[in-house]
Amino acid sequence: MRVGYFCTFTPKELIEAAGFSPFRILAKESITGIANAHIQSYSCSQARGSLERALRAELQLEGVIFTRSCDTLMRLADIWERNTKMRVYNFEFPTRVDEKSKDFLISEIRDLATTLKLWGGDITLQSLKESIELYKELEKKLEELFSIKPDYELILRVQEMSVKEALKMIKVPQKERDKPKVLITGSVCPFLNVFKLFEEVGFAIKDDLCTGTRFFSFKYPEIDINSIEDGFRYLAEKYLYKAECPTKHYERERRFRRILELSKDCNGVIFLLMKFCDPHFFDYPQLKEELEEMGKKTMLLEIEFPAVSLEQLRTRLEAFYEVISC
Amino acid sequence: MIFAGIDIGSLTSKCVIIDENKILAYEISRVTPKIEDVAEMVYRNALMKANLSEKDVKVVIATGYGRNKVKFAKDRVTEITCHALGAKYLIPTTRTVIDIGGQDSKVIAVSNNVESFVMNDKCAAGTGRFLEVMASALGVEVSELGELDKKAEKSVSISSTCTVFAESEVISYLASGEKVENIVAGVHNAIASRIAAMAKRVGVKPDVVLTGGVAKNSGVKRALEKELGLEIKVPEEPQIIGALGAALIAKVRYADSRGKSEG
């Protein structure tokens, strides 16, 4: 049985430990049609496209966990609850991410575990420890793999299955020849043809995407897990120090510092932003300025899903390639 | 030595033939869905004007929306780089290029090469298409828009950026008896404010050069100058700047390849 989630701040370990298979919900090929009757056209296409899939009964899910991230996702939870038969739960991940929010997050994790129990999944110390270990193993492996050559087909697939199956899929890729490298920053990008375009134009890529490295970049706490409560505390710390997202507030510009660091060995940075994605767009001018001060060329690509005007994207990417390689 | 640049746009195809020092000939024609044939034809016609044949040409470079369909070109370069190089060649003080074509528009910051650029979105607002739709609603030709703009006593305001909505605003002005030239001025101001917003994202440094077919419309130049608060230069034949840039790249590529084989 599968439990859906949207945001990488969802502690998937709990879903897995409760005996469900975590399933990341992303927009797919279908053009928003039925969903337009329920959601405004100025919501991002990840929200509209996901709702479309639910309404077209493409998603077979026991329930769906929403997190407090952007406004659109919060309101999507309400729309989802009214218009589908799926169970919906709101996991309140704190917006201000620092030590002070830890206790609150632990209590939220506790509540989520209780909810999963109501949905028929019981978490034991054994199952929790195991899923925490397995996820750490998966994340480490993905990190290693992405440092050699990112594989977006793989990373999208592993987000739709249990961690045990996911681990079986990892194969270490070949190293690439030297090419101009760009950092892609943005929210989700479930469309492989977008990444393929980057490759066709001749770029090597690195990413700060919610469907890419932000899925597996964590700092792991040093906590021995001897009780379920220890496990909750472990997860709270793990997720507080997860790769940063613009929907959160961090101390000392944590998010910007990560992106500036990631961009160091890149020739340029591409903002792959989904139309109407407020959190990313509000950060964009300042982040762009800081990157340019570092001497990085940047480009903004605004996309909508399903990604159709690929030739326009291609021209922009080719021009950017010409800019950074001359 | 002879070089050629071919620019296959969304509406027109252009070819420029150059030698080491100057433009020898150019040709502009409409695009039909068979892009391969269009490229062939515009190339042959330009050569004919220059009294040359294909074998005289050392290198051909293609650019524009249909660049990948020009099979006889040695290489393909985007219109962004080509417009920048073409404008810079004719007006060496160029720092900003605003290219408004049939279906897209772009603003390019230039130093020696392209520094950065923005392109307009999917929709027709801010492109030649917008002006074509408005001209047809007003019952005039796009080539008359510049002159009409000069006769305007005032400018109506067009609030919609969307082409479809703007068209219905134009039609309702007509219905209320507004003079065509005043509506034309309003249309030019609307497109200028759209382009200026894009230009400000890149940063506007003088000299600003306007290229692409729409640069032939003096009303757009007038409105953009007002919106940006500075003078804009327009090359004598703004529509061929992309093709010219491609021809200049052809020249450089040839020199590079000879440099390599000699060294």
Ligand SMILES: Nc1ncnc2c1ncn2[C@@H]1O[C@H](COP(=O)(O)OP(=O)(O)O)[C@@H](O)[C@H]1O
């Ligand atoms: N003589 C003219 N006067 C005013 N506008 C013109 C003239 N000729 C062409 N245009 C405008 O130029 C546009 C085509 O520009 P062009 O740069 O050739 O486009 P593309 O490169 O996309 O094919 C047309 O949409 C039209 O609005």
